[in-house]
Amino acid sequence: MNEQCEVWYGVAAETVVLKLLRPSSGYSLYSFLGGQITPSDFHEEEQTLSIFFDADNQLQEIIATVNNSTEKLRIIKRGLEVADIIEHEEWLLRKEELRQDDTGSFEMPPPCPFEVLRFEFTNIQPYSRLKQYKLEAPYVSFNDRLHTAESLKVYQAIVHIMKSLDENAPLEVNELTRFDPVNAWRQSKLPLMPYNDYIFRNHLLESQIAISPLEYLKLNDDIDVEATSVMPEEIFLDHCEIFRFAVYLTATINQGNSTSSLDDLRLSVLVSDNNLLQVSTNREVFHLNNSVKYQVDVADRGNLGSQSVPGVGLRPVSVTFNVWNSPLNCFTHDVYSGNQLQGTKSLSVQLGCPSGRHLVFDVDGTFQQLRTSYASIYDCPIPDPKYPCFYYKQEFSPVFRLLDLATGRSSLFTGQYSMIVIGGSVDNPTNAEYFNNQQIAQYNVQNGSGPIIWKPADVRSHGNGSVPIFTHEYSGILWNCEQGSPCGSVPMNFPWPPEYYFVIQVTNRDVDSDSTYCEYTTQFTIKVHGLELSKNDLVIIVGWSLGISLLIILIFVCCNRAKRRPKRKPRPRRKRSRVAPMPTIRESELSDDSETDEEVLNIEEGFGLGDISRVNVNTPGVLNDPSRSSHQSNLHVPTIIPRHVTSERL
Structure with missing residues (x-):
């Protein structure tokens, strides 16, 4: 709208095409036929205050007018039907040209070079980023089969639940299934x-409202949605991504059954920034049905x-597609949307990282790769279902996948990334201790500046010598909990070996700009068991082992000594009435030259028992020796005195 309150409408095609909307003959005819309605109680004089396009890309204007009865100023918003105004203008121009034709022929070349313009888009969801859900209204068993406020509340609650599930669902990936x-x-x-x-169905439900779980699901373009002919308002492209679609043009048939030339049926493309976006076309002509693809x-x-x-x-x-000689000349008629301009389509292309993409740690894929590398996997003695468990002595090779929330599909992440340990915990992963920047650099940088937690398994994963850069092919690390690191002195949970929870951060920031515009960052927690024992644990284990060994040896020695000691046989009691052997004491001949005293007692069997007494037997040669004491010279031999005792010298 210029200073003279003229409203001009234009399209940027090969050249900028402008047409006057108001004042114009087409606008007057359209208003006369009742297209532009103004309430009867308003003056015909009006003034346009503003003109703009609304969210639906419809031209609107704000006008000021005065009420006839109250003489009050009123502000009204009114739409300008551009297609109807231009179509009426074209009709008047064609009528004038027909009137000035002196040949007598009523055939005129149609103003629009094509009869059908159709776009065909397949698998558009990854580019439009629109999530599609099937959410049917609840079933009602009322007599009139009409929904009530209660049934609409149920439907609104279901929609809210679906939205909440979509926003708060845990990001889990699987190679065989979609994220739903x-x-x-x-x-x-x-x-x-x-x-x-x-x-x-038997009208036993009190609320008379029922829902079917089968009526609520997420739709995917490549499975549930057919190809569409509606061009999206905008698409999203990542690094070097390509968006493909087809355009079909059918030539217009004139009144004499002649068709427009297919050579003139062409499509032109206008790109706002050729340095960032490239648009290429491939033209095919089909003479059988007079169309171009x-x-x-x-x-x-x-x-x-x-x-x-x-x-x-x-x-x-911005990308604009124009059919030659069609801007502001072609119209389409629709019962619901009315007349629309045709022949020009605009597409907004958003370059960068599309929304809804996430980098996710693939637990199943990591274990599958671990099984291919090792014959056996040593799982945790006490597994935790929330946190995957890995063995300290085995190489840890994580697998990552890119999850697209718009389509629910995941693909293997093949770009470059860096991986660092940012925290950990001994027993409680929910209260993990996160390291500061100095500790992160000390525990992760491979330059020998301090105790490290891990080291790359392949030297090809090093980026610049100190910061490892990994790929899908070289992603393995070896745990190396040196003394002084958080996992270097983890106490053991007897009888199980030490365990530690690692909080790991993976990002492709500043290392993968050649393959994607997206900056992916993810954190996950894993459990590692079988850590090396600390010095204190070794001392305690050795001490306890020695103590237990000594105790076992002592018990063994004591048991063996008790087994070797001879057992004393108990003395049988003799009864007086029993017949005992008859002893006979006989003094043996002793040598006078012997220095020791010897006594030989010969026991002979006898019969009968007598009283028990002592007998003093004096050794010959020493009986009258005063130098010997009485207890040395006397030999006290306990014996049993029978009835008849025979002694040579007594």
């Missing part, structure tokens, strides 16, 4: 579905030169 946040909720409701269906590729050139988190820092580039 609704699936867990649907599976939990399926067992009750036959019962709910029975009571609903264009295969269009919209590709990122990879010149953006920056990384950002998903959905942030996007760079918009």
